[in-house]
Structures are given as C-alpha cells and as structure tokens.
Amino acid sequence: MSLTVALSKGKLLAGSAQLFxxxxxxxxxxxxxxxxxxxxGLRFLFVKDMDVPTYVEYGVxxxxxxxxxxxxxxxxxxxxxxxxxxxxxxxxxxxPKGTVLGDRPRVATKFTRIATEHFAKKGVQAxxxxxxxxxxxxxxVGLSDVIVDIVESGKTLEENDLHVxxxxxxxxxxxxxxxAIYKLRYGVIAPxxxxxxxxxxx
Amino acid sequence: MNGAHRLSxxxxxxxxxxxxxxxxxxxxxxxxxxxxEGWDYEEIIPPLFDYADVFADGALGPRTxxxxxxxxxxxxxxxxxxxxxxxxAAGRLRERPAPIRLYYSGEVLRYEPPRAGSQSELFQMGLExxxxxxxxADAEVLAVAAECLDALGVRGFLLTIGHVGVFSGxxxxxGLEGAALAAIRERVESKDAxxxxxxxxxxxxxxxxxxxxxxxxxLSGGADALGQVKRIAAPSQAAALAARDxxxxxxxxxxxxxGDRVALDLGEVRGLDYYTGLVFRVLAPGLGFEVGSxxxxxxxxxxxxxxxxxxxxxxxxxxLDLLLQRQGxxxxxxxxxxxxxxxEDVGEALKAARGLRAEGTRVRFCPDDDGGGA
Numbered sequence: 001m002s003l004t005v006a007l008s009k010g011k012l013l014a015g016s017a018q019l020f021x022x023x024x025x026x027x028x029x030x031x032x033x034x035x036x037x038x039x040x041g042l043r044f045l046f047v048k049d050m051d052v053p054t055y056v057e058y059g060v061x062x063x064x065x066x067x068x069x070x071x072x073x074x075x076x077x078x079x080x081x082x083x084x085x086x087x088x089x090x091x092x093x094x095x096p097k098g099t100v101l102g103d104r105p106r107v108a109t110k111f112t113r114i115a116t117e118h119f120a121k122k123g124v125q126a127x128x129x130x131x132x133x134x135x136x137x138x139x140x141v142g143l144s145d146v147i148v149d150i151v152e153s154g155k156t157l158e159e160n161d162l163h164v165x166x167x168x169x170x171x172x173x174x175x176x177x178x179x180a181i182y183k184l185r186y187g188v189i190a191p192x193x194x195x196x197x198x199x200x201x202x
Numbered sequence: 203m204n205g206a207h208r209l210s211x212x213x214x215x216x217x218x219x220x221x222x223x224x225x226x227x228x229x230x231x232x233x234x235x236x237x238x239e240g241w242d243y244e245e246i247i248p249p250l251f252d253y254a255d256v257f258a259d260g261a262l263g264p265r266t267x268x269x270x271x272x273x274x275x276x277x278x279x280x281x282x283x284x285x286x287x288x289x290x291a292a293g294r295l296r297e298r299p300a301p302i303r304l305y306y307s308g309e310v311l312r313y314e315p316p317r318a319g320s321q322s323e324l325f326q327m328g329l330e331x332x333x334x335x336x337x338x339a340d341a342e343v344l345a346v347a348a349e350c351l352d353a354l355g356v357r358g359f360l361l362t363i364g365h366v367g368v369f370s371g372x373x374x375x376x377g378l379e380g381a382a383l384a385a386i387r388e389r390v391e392s393k394d395a396x397x398x399x400x401x402x403x404x405x406x407x408x409x410x411x412x413x414x415x416x417x418x419x420x421l422s423g424g425a426d427a428l429g430q431v432k433r434i435a436a437p438s439q440a441a442a443l444a445a446r447d448x449x450x451x452x453x454x455x456x457x458x459x460x461g462d463r464v465a466l467d468l469g470e471v472r473g474l475d476y477y478t479g480l481v482f483r484v485l486a487p488g489l490g491f492e493v494g495s496x497x498x499x500x501x502x503x504x505x506x507x508x509x510x511x512x513x514x515x516x517x518x519x520x521x522l523d524l525l526l527q528r529q530g531x532x533x534x535x536x537x538x539x540x541x542x543x544x545x546e547d548v549g550e551a552l553k554a555a556r557g558l559r560a561e562g563t564r565v566r567f568c569p570d571d572d573g574g575g576a
Contacts, residue, residue, distance in 0.1 A: 079394075080393070080394050180490050182422075184358070184360055186423065186465070
C-alpha cells in the first residue's frame with residue numbers, strides 16, 4: 001500500500017520537489033487546484049502550511065513536510081526524523097532602530113507561543129498581541145513596540161524601517177512522521193527516509 | 203454569546219453516549235474485562251477523588267483537576283489509576299502477599315488541550331501486577347495486552363517495546379545532565395539522528411556511549427533488532443543489563459507465539475516519570491496514535507510505604523472504539539427487536555409482559571398501543 005505525504009503549496013514546494021527527485025522519488029508537478037495527487041506509489045495531499053502537522057498527527061497523512069516555525073508554535077506529537085534544510089530563515093524580534101525594550105514590551109506576532117516563550121525565558125513579561133499578517137505595520141502605527149516574525153532576506157523589514165533586534169532561532173523545513181504509522185509501517189517508511197537522507201548529503 | 207448553549211451542549215473535553223454508541227462501548231469493556239478476569243486479575247473500584255498528594259508526583263500534576271474539600275484538605279479528581287492502585291496495594295492490601303494482580307475500568311479526568319484522540323474525560327481499562335518476579339510479570343502483562351486486542355478482533359496490532367534503562371544508562375555513561383540531557387532526550391524522541399549528533403557535539407559528549415545514543419534514535423524493528431540493541435547498550439553496564447532484560451522478555455513472547463506482534467523501539471523515552479524499566483505501547487493500523495500503553499514502575503508503590511516492584515498497562519476505551527470503527531469491526535449484534543405488548547387493560551398487558559420477560563424476551567410496554575410501538 002502506498003504512503004500519503006502532506007505538503008503545503010507555499011515556499012517549500014520547489015525545494016521539496018528538487019529533493020524528492022534527487023532521491024529518485026516521485027513528486028507531482030504543480031497541478032493547479034487539485035488537492036490530492038497520486039503517482040508511483042505515493043499519494044500527495046496539498047494543504048495549508050499551518051495544517052501539515054495536523055494531518056500527520058491524526059494519521060490521515062503518514063508523512064509531511066513542515067516548517068519548524070509551525071512545529072514550534074503549536075507543540076505537535078510527531079516524529080521529526082529529518083531536517084530537510086529547505087526554506088532556511090530565522091525567527092527574530094524586530095523593531096524600529098534603537099528600540100529599547102522596556103519591562104513590559106508590546107509584541108505583535110502571528111507566532112504568539114514562540115514570542116511568549118522567548119520573552120518568558122528572558123524573564124520579560126511581554127504583552128503579546130496576535131495579528132494574522134502584515135505584522136511589520138504594527139510598530140509603525142503604534143499597535144506594538146516590536147514584532148516577532150520570520151525573517152528571510154530582511155527586505156520587508158528594511159522597506160518598513162525595521163531592524164532585527166534579537167535572534168530567536170533558525171528555521172528550516174522538517175520531514176515529520178506520524179508516531180504510530182512510523183512503527184507500524186517501518187519497513188516502507190525507513191527506506192524512504194534513508195533515500196531522502198542520502199539525497200541531502202550528496 | 204448568551205450562554206444558552208450551556209443548557210443544550212456538554213463542555214469541550216467531555217462526551218455523552220446514547221443507545222448504540224453506549225452499547226458498543228459496554229461490549230468492548232466486557233470483552234476486555236473478561237480477558238483480565240481470565241488471567242485471574244481482581245477488580246478494584248477505587249474512589250473518584252482522593253487527596254491531591256496521591257497524584258502529586260510526576261507529569262500529571264499540572265493536568266489534575268483539584269479542589270478544596272469541606273475540611274480544607276486539597277483533593278483531586280483521579281487523573282490516572284496507577285497511583286491510586288499503588289496506594290491501595292500499599293495500604294489496605296498491605297497484608298496481602300505478593301504478587302497482587304488488580305484491574306480497573308473507569309473514567310479518569312485530566313485537563314487536556316484538545317488534540318488527536320484526547321479528551322478531558324478518558325475511559326481507561328487496565329491492570330497492575332505488583333510484586334513477583336519482574337521478567338515473568340513483564341511477559342505476562344504483555345501477553346494479556348495482546349489477548350485483549352485479539353479478543354476484540356483487532357487486525358495487525360503491534361506492541362512496541364522499549365526500556366528506559368537503555369537510554370538513561372547511556373546518557374549517564376556519556377556524562378549528560380541538565381539542559382543538555384533534556385535537549386538530547388527531545389531529539390531522540392523525535393527520531394532525529396542528525397539532531398541527536400548535533401546536540402551531543404554541542405554538549406561536548408563523545409565516545410562509544412554518545413555514538414550509541416545516535417543509533418538509539420532510529421533503532422526500530424522486530425526481534426532481529428535485538429542483536430543491535432545489545433551492541434548499542436554495550437558502552438554502559440546499566441544499559442547492558444536493561445538490554446538483557448528486554449531480550450529475555452522478547453524471547454518469552456516469541457516462544458509463546460507472539461513474535462510477530464512485537465517490535466522494539468528504544469527511542470521511546472518519554473511518558474510518565476514513574477516508569478523505571480520496560481515500557482510499551484499498543485499500536486494498530488487505522489489509528490495514528492496508540493490505543494494503550496504500559497510499563498514497569500518499581501519505585502511508585504514504595505512512596506506509599508510498601509516497596510513493591512510493579513508493572514501495568516491500560517487501554518483507552520475511546521481509542522479502542524474508534525479503532526474498531528476504522529477497521530470495520532462490529533462486535534455482537536445490537537439487542538434483539540423489542541416485542542410490543544398490547545392489550546386493552548393495563549393489568550392484563552403488564553401480566554403478559556411479565557410473562558415474556560420471565561422467558562427473557564425484550565418487550566416494549568404499550569398497553570393501549572398509543573403509538574409508542576412505532
């Protein structure tokens with residue numbers, strides 16, 4: 001029986017395709033609006049990036065490719081056998097140049113858990129405000145003092161006159177596996193992981 | 203929100219079962235308990251709440267629903283059965299010679315954030331084997347778990363077995379502690395061999411024990427993996443002893459015809475803190491999470507004043523029910539159709555109904571046939 005892999009149609013797709021093909025594994029072409037694609041013994045599900053771990057945790061997908069940011073933001077019960085090194089970026093605190101963080105900074109972010117934990121670790125009681133997007137706007141209009149967000153090239157920050165103030169962690173994409181299925185179907189899953197591992201090294 | 207939903211819905215985390223749903227759950231429970239009885243375990247019905255101290259030890263502490271009793275003592279709804287049974291074995295049953303075999307069936311309550319297969323109110327069926335020869339007890343308990351799944355007709359299930367002593371022995375031999383130990387445990391838990399290697403080098407740990415920890419992360423497989431387990435455990439005497447125990451239990455299960463039900467998994471290092479030896483999980487195709495789990499806890503009963511090594515396991519009724527549905531397994535037929543009993547006179551109808559009941563027939567009492575029969 002085939003394995004089901006959950007993927008997101010975001011920035012990780014091109015890198016994932018490259019890696020799968022290098023490992024000699026099938027990978028679907030971008031087929032527009034199709035959500036399920038089957039090919040050569042693998043079944044691919046296209047879901048939203050924040051949802052990949054959910055599909056795998058419930059076992060409707062056996063494997064998935066997820067950003068580490070998503071995994072850190074909500075603690076999922078998953079195996080993470082391989083860091084795929086795709087979509088490398090970092091999670092950082094950013095704000096206007098020269099920002100001095102006071103005792104109780106206001107922080108706007110999509111990643112409330114990561115932000116809360118980061119400041120708690122430093123012993124700072126931050127007020128964390130959830131925003132769904134365009135996070136860079138918040139310090140400019142006074143919604144927050146700083147933001148916590150993913151920084152890739154830093155261009156968006158630059159355009160909005162924001163600077164990285166603190167590095168939180170490095171982010172890349174991770175192969176995730178359902179805990180039960182990993183063991184129940186070890187004979188099928190282990191060789192697939194080995195092929196991806198080998199493709200990563202070469 | 204005007205709060206009207208409170209009068210029509212149950213709060214998140216608890217459930218309500220009606221008719222066929224309830225019947226199905228009872229049938230699963232009956233089958234499992236029949237297996238427990240068949241291995242001569244005695245039922246114990248512990249209290250629904252006890253002093254909070256009983257449960258204070260371990261990972262469940264923060265997830266316990268606790269409240270203050272009328273006399274000011276802190277009480278808690280039971281978040282698991284094992285601590286309660288340990289207390290009772292050490293207290294009320296203290297004169298009872300070991301081994302003591304006990305089983306339970308009922309609800310536990312935990313504060314659980316909503317996620318796959320978890321509720322705040324969980325129905326657990328399980329047993330504890332206290333005292334006696336540890337290796338024999340471990341093998342017995344695993345065989346009982348397998349029989350429960352067989353009795354329900356579950357296909358393709360697997361008992362994945364590990365031993366906390368292998369990881370802890372190797373970690374000690376590699377000189378790991380504190381934050382470094384926690385980081386490596388977390389990577390082993392994730393089956394991320396490269397991550398383990400990285401965390402080890404960051405902690406400055408190297409040598410044979412560190413190499414073994416990297417291999418431990420991905421080691422999985424049937425009895426054929428036992429040879430590897432021995433090699434991996436070799437750098438630590440404690441780990442080697444644990445591996446030897448594991449080998450003898452697995453050998454016994456093989457001999458008993460359960461070989462294809464067993465898989466080794468030494469990377470399973472989390473769970474309740476009270477486990478001290480063999481640990482296992484029950485998995486089956488159709489469900490992305492375990493249906494049950496268990497392990498050896500040799501220090502817990504001693505906390506209550508009677509040092510007694512012990513091993514046990516539990517199966518989750520909610521998860522078993524879901525598994526049977528996913529595998530398309532129907533247990534017994536639903537109850538027989540009820541026979542409507544109709545007559546002009548209530549007394550006459552009641553007499554007829556009583557007669558049918560004495561023969562064991564299912565009846566629906568509707569004396570004047572007012573539509574109750576439809």
